[in-house]
Amino acid sequence: MKLLLTSGGVSNPSIRAALADLLGKPIAESTALCIPTAMYGMLPGTAVMTWRQIAGQTPTPMVELGWKSVGMLELTALPSIDKQNWIPLVREVDALLVCGGDVLYLHHWMRESGLADLLPSLSNTVYVGLSAGSMVMAPHVGEEFVGWKPAGGGDSALGMVGFSIFPHLDNIACPENTMADAETWAARLSAPGYAIDDGTAIKVVDGVIEIISEGHWRHFAH
Numbered sequence: 001m002k003l004l005l006t007s008g009g010v011s012n013p014s015i016r017a018a019l020a021d022l023l024g025k026p027i028a029e030s031t032a033l034c035i036p037t038a039m040y041g042m043l044p045g046t047a048v049m050t051w052r053q054i055a056g057q058t059p060t061p062m063v064e065l066g067w068k069s070v071g072m073l074e075l076t077a078l079p080s081i082d083k084q085n086w087i088p089l090v091r092e093v094d095a096l097l098v099c100g101g102d103v104l105y106l107h108h109w110m111r112e113s114g115l116a117d118l119l120p121s122l123s124n125t126v127y128v129g130l131s132a133g134s135m136v137m138a139p140h141v142g143e144e145f146v147g148w149k150p151a152g153g154g155d156s157a158l159g160m161v162g163f164s165i166f167p168h169l170d171n172i173a174c175p176e177n178t179m180a181d182a183e184t185w186a187a188r189l190s191a192p193g194y195a196i197d198d199g200t201a202i203k204v205v206d207g208v209i210e211i212i213s214e215g216h217w218r219h220f221a222h
Contacts, residue, residue, distance in 0.1 A: 001119055001127045001160075002205050004212075005134035007167035008198025009060035012214045015201045016065070022126045022203070023094055030094040032067045035115075035171045037075040038098070038132040041105025041148040053099050060130055060198070062097045064131070070097075075106075078113035090118060093125070100131030100167075105148040107136050107157045116158055131167045138164040142193075144176075161204055166195040169217065179218065186220035193220040 002022045010016050016027075023030045038216045039050040049058075054072060056064025056092040063070045071089070073096075078086055090096070098106070110116040119127070127137075135141050146155050168174040182195035194202060199215025211217060 001122050001125055002213070003127050003129070003137065003161070004203055005098075005129045005137060005165060005199055006133060006198075007134070007165075007169070007196045008171075008202040009058075009130050010065055010128070010201075011059075011061060011064045014212050014214050015199075018063075018201060018203050018210075018212045019095075019126065019128065021168065022205070025094075028066050029068055031069045031071075031092070032063070032095040032128075033071045033073045033090065033093050034099065035073050035075060035133070036099045037105035037109050038101025038102075039102065040076070040137075041102030046101070050099075062099065062128065062130055067095075068156050073115075075109040075113040075115060078115070083114065087114075087118065090115070090125075091122065095126040095128055096122075098127065098129045098133030098136070100133055102148045103132035103135040103141050103145055103157065104150055104155070106132050108148075108150055110136065110158065119158075119160065120136070123169055124217060135167065137161045137163045139191055140164055142166070144181070144185050148176050155185045163191060163209075164189055164193040166193060166203070167198075169195045169197040169200075171198060181221075182218065189220070189222065192222050194218070 015122045168177045196217040197215040200213040200217045203210040
């Protein structure tokens with residue numbers, strides 16, 4: 001897949017240009033599916049936040065970019081649906097918009113739904129992650145981001161990239177996401193990591209990493 005891993009969505013012209021480049025055509029001519037599942041793993045009261053994300057009424061732009069069409073794919077429903085009713089739809093769209101929330105809850109349902117097994121075959125699809133939707137691609141998320149706990153414990157994620165992501169760097173709404181906190185997080189990782197603010201995205205195509213930023217970020221090597 002072609003990955004655009006963001007902290008705060010398609011939040012500035014540079015990230016938007018990177019998305020259009022990955023799509024290979026204008027956003028207005030492209031189709032997308034929004035995946036809001038991660039939101040349900042968070043604290044009570046997220047139902048309204050989930051609706052706002054789907055409706056494009058948040059400060060983290062995803063669905064409101066002017067797509068030709070946007071549908072919704074709810075991962076928790078997929079195990080009860082015949083695969084032929086949703087897999088062709090996923091294969092047909094140009095982009096998957098994977099929203100934020102609880103990253104390990106998202107990881108669990110990516111596995112349970114079968115979407116995780118499908119992702120490697122989507123060579124022409126652009127995967128656009130927002131916060132947890134980006135973090136889930138990492139081998140591990142770090143103990144700081146363990147909220148919902150899987151039955152087997154741990155902080156493992158999909159491992160589709162070789163680095164972890166610390167999002168919302170220095171966001172005033174996330175006082176625990178300072179650079180000092182990122183340094184502590186990175187020191188515990190067994191793989192490289194990136195701390196990125198909401199003006200930054202990580203573009204990955206065929207294993208080649210490119211930072212797209214109008215903000216600030218830091219790479220932690222191992």
